[in-house]
Amino acid sequence: xxxxxxxxxxxxxxxxxxxxxxxxxxxxxxxxxxxxxxxxxxxxxxxxxxxxxxxxxxxxxxxxxxxxxxxxxxxxxxxxxxxxxxxxxxxxxxxxxxxxxxxxxxxxxxxxxxxxxxxxxxxxxxxxxxxxxxxxxxxxxxxxxxxxxxxxxxxxxxxxxxxxxxxxxxxxxxxx
Amino acid sequence: xxxxxxxxxxxxxxxxxxxxxxxxxxxxxxxxxxxxxxxxxxxxxxxxxxxxxxxxxxxxxxxxxxxxxxxxxxxxxxxxxxxxxxxxxxxxxxxxxxxxxxxxxxxxxxxxxxxxxxx
Numbered sequence: 001x002x003x004x005x006x007x008x009x010x011x012x013x014x015x016x017x018x019x020x021x022x023x024x025x026x027x028x029x030x031x032x033x034x035x036x037x038x039x040x041x042x043x044x045x046x047x048x049x050x051x052x053x054x055x056x057x058x059x060x061x062x063x064x065x066x067x068x069x070x071x072x073x074x075x076x077x078x079x080x081x082x083x084x085x086x087x088x089x090x091x092x093x094x095x096x097x098x099x100x101x102x103x104x105x106x107x108x109x110x111x112x113x114x115x116x117x118x119x120x121x122x123x124x125x126x127x128x129x130x131x132x133x134x135x136x137x138x139x140x141x142x143x144x145x146x147x148x149x150x151x152x153x154x155x156x157x158x159x160x161x162x163x164x165x166x167x168x169x170x171x172x173x174x175x176x
Numbered sequence: 177x178x179x180x181x182x183x184x185x186x187x188x189x190x191x192x193x194x195x196x197x198x199x200x201x202x203x204x205x206x207x208x209x210x211x212x213x214x215x216x217x218x219x220x221x222x223x224x225x226x227x228x229x230x231x232x233x234x235x236x237x238x239x240x241x242x243x244x245x246x247x248x249x250x251x252x253x254x255x256x257x258x259x260x261x262x263x264x265x266x267x268x269x270x271x272x273x274x275x276x277x278x279x280x281x282x283x284x285x286x287x288x289x290x291x292x293x294x295x
Contacts, residue, residue: 002210002213002214003214006218007213007214007218010208010213010218011209011210011213014208014209014213014240014242017240017242018242071210072210075210115218118218118219118222119218121222121225122208122218122221122222122225122240125225125238126206126208126221126225126238126239126240127239127240128237128239149179150179150182153179153180153182153183153186154182154185154186155186156186156190156193157185157186157189157190157193158193158237160225160228160237160238161185161189161193161234162228162229162231162232162233162234163185163188163189163229163232164182164185164189165225165226165228165229166229166230167177167181167182167185169226169229170177171177171178171179174177175177175178
């Protein structure tokens with residue numbers, strides 16, 4: 001159902017946006033020497049109490065009454081654990097939620113990473129009022145995209161203006 | 177290409193901004209809940225974003241939203257246009273997005289073939 005790690009990222013970030021996050025940090029780190037892929041997502045949204053955290057980890061839970069789909073978090077946890085990785089979620093009311101997930105890079109059941117460039121583009125443009133800090137890191141390279149910095153440079157021009165979209169598409173192609 | 181180039185874009189774009197801030201002519205909303213993503217909503221949203229950039233549609237914005245409760249028809253897209261009925265498109269694909277952009281967003285004719293609902 002969620003065939004790529006990138007899909008999980010979009011899904012978790014959508015939860016953060018629903019929780020009224022204004023700033024979301026997404027870090028993707030891969031290390032082939034250690035056979036490790038890790039994902040860290042931290043938001044400053046509403047946060048959850050212990051009871052709600054338990055429910056979010058339950059595959060049959062959703063915050064919307066009558067809605068049966070809400071499998072995102074359990075699916076991510078399942079994928080991490082299947083590959084011999086770990087899953088940690090911690091949340092504090094009014095402070096936000098953070099999720100750390102790791103995967104064993106060589107595990108046959110590890111889904112493909114997916115298109116991280118497109119993922120960043122759709123999250124940044126599709127949530128123009130939310131700020132993002134992406135960090136994509138491997139042994140040789142580190143790429144950072146921070147929308148606070150971009151918005152400061154834009155000085156009032158919306159980040160979803162066509163010219164900015166075109167710029168960001170090229171910028172991601174050339175720099176990440 | 178570096179971030180400093182945004183300053184040039186800023187100068188060029190600033191004249192559009194006042195117009196746009198009043199009210200975007202068309203607002204496109206793509207459902208990006210778990211089932212939407214699984215059905216391909218990311219590529220649908222990406223295609224809208226690229227088309228807006230490529231065609232310089234400064235009065236159109238596209239945003240994402242969560243589940244819409246119509247999981248069997250995902251990816252779902254809603255098009256809001258002032259003074260016109262809301263059009264909901266279902267089972268969207270990147271190819272369908274391109275047709276919606278040309279026929280509906282640019283030329284003002286909703287694509288009846290893909291519309292689930294008009295309200």
